[in-house]
Amino acid sequence: ERHAPEGVVPGAEGIRCGCRRAPDCLHRASVASAAPVADPAAASCRAAAAVLEAGTDGAGAVLQAELLRAAHTARLSGLPRAAGRAVAVVTALRAARAGDPDYRVTDLxxxxxxxxxxxxxxxxxTGPELAGLRGSVRQPYSPDGSLRLYGVFAEPVLSATGYAGAVTWTADAAGRLYTVSDVAPGGAERATGAADRAVRLGDTALTHRELSRAGLAVSGATVSPTGRLGAGTGVRAVRxxxxxxxxxxxxxxWAVPVSEQISRALGDDRDGGEAREDRDLLFLDVTLVGTVREAAGECLVADxxxxxxxxxxxxxxxxxxxRENLRLLASVPGARLRVVARLTPGPLPRATLLAVSHPT
Structure with missing residues (x-):
């Protein structure tokens, strides 16, 4: 029995069961996990709204503590996705206030x-949408049979949350993207060295750098909803x-129209599930026009x-x-490039450069 005045369960005492194991039975837990969540969501909303109103300069220790408290409440309420994003706000705020060179306002x-x-x-x-919005502590992996993958590019990872490594992007024959990840606690040294580490997939000895230009034949593949390849014991992979x-x-x-790519990158996941990691990637053919100076430094202007x-x-x-690669590209105006970039929504069309073909 669920006692929910005004549609909200006020506490554990609001869920009652008549079985012999009550109140420690799994029946109460299953009902609680299926119930709509109100209080943690409201706490997160209030804390985030306060940060939004105060801005980075005003979001000091007190507002950060409120967000962390909301994150803790969300985690205890079985909302790992909300908890993780609240912690990400606090991490980005601290990076902004400390002048961290890796801080990006788009992350915040x-x-x-x-x-x-x-x-x-x-x-x-309710239902599947609620499950997706709740999120999960660990990503589920589903069998995906055999895959023939082609390396696209590898990118270093250096996050403000203290994680570093590399992610290599691959595509199958239909153009669907998959990632092979090696990200762990660490700093810049790990980010620069991860490209030459062997990928954690099957028996292959390929490094991330080598895989970005080679391919893989995978059997017994497992894939997460975000497109990440699993590295379980049943997975086999050869070069x-x-x-x-x-x-x-x-x-x-690169054949997908630019407008379609941008719409995908800006799209909202109405099913509530985790967004695929490739959603904000752009595959563009551009011609370099010049440079422009922004607050964060110089950037390229391309047609x-x-x-x-x-x-x-x-x-x-x-x-x-x-940054050095950007300066080198700025020295060849008029060059035609095939690039991979990540959209950064803002008042002007803007993206961060991830990989570039040789200029022509």
């Missing part, structure tokens, strides 16, 4: 948006040949089918080559 705004969207949708969600970006099947990634686009460095940390 994305985390704040997620907290507010989750808080808005959780109280009324295979790769192809260039202008050859099939990779060429089809993409008549659209002027700003291309910024994906990382500003001095141990990573992104």
């Amino acid at each position: 705004t994305a985390a704040l948006r997620d907290v507010l969207v989750l808080a808005h949708r959780l109280p009324d969600a 295979a040949s790769g192809v260039g970006w202008s050859a099939e099947p990779l060429d089809r990634l 993409c089918g008549g659209l002027r686009l700003r291309l910024a460095a994906a990382h500003d940390h001095p141990t990573l080559p992104h």
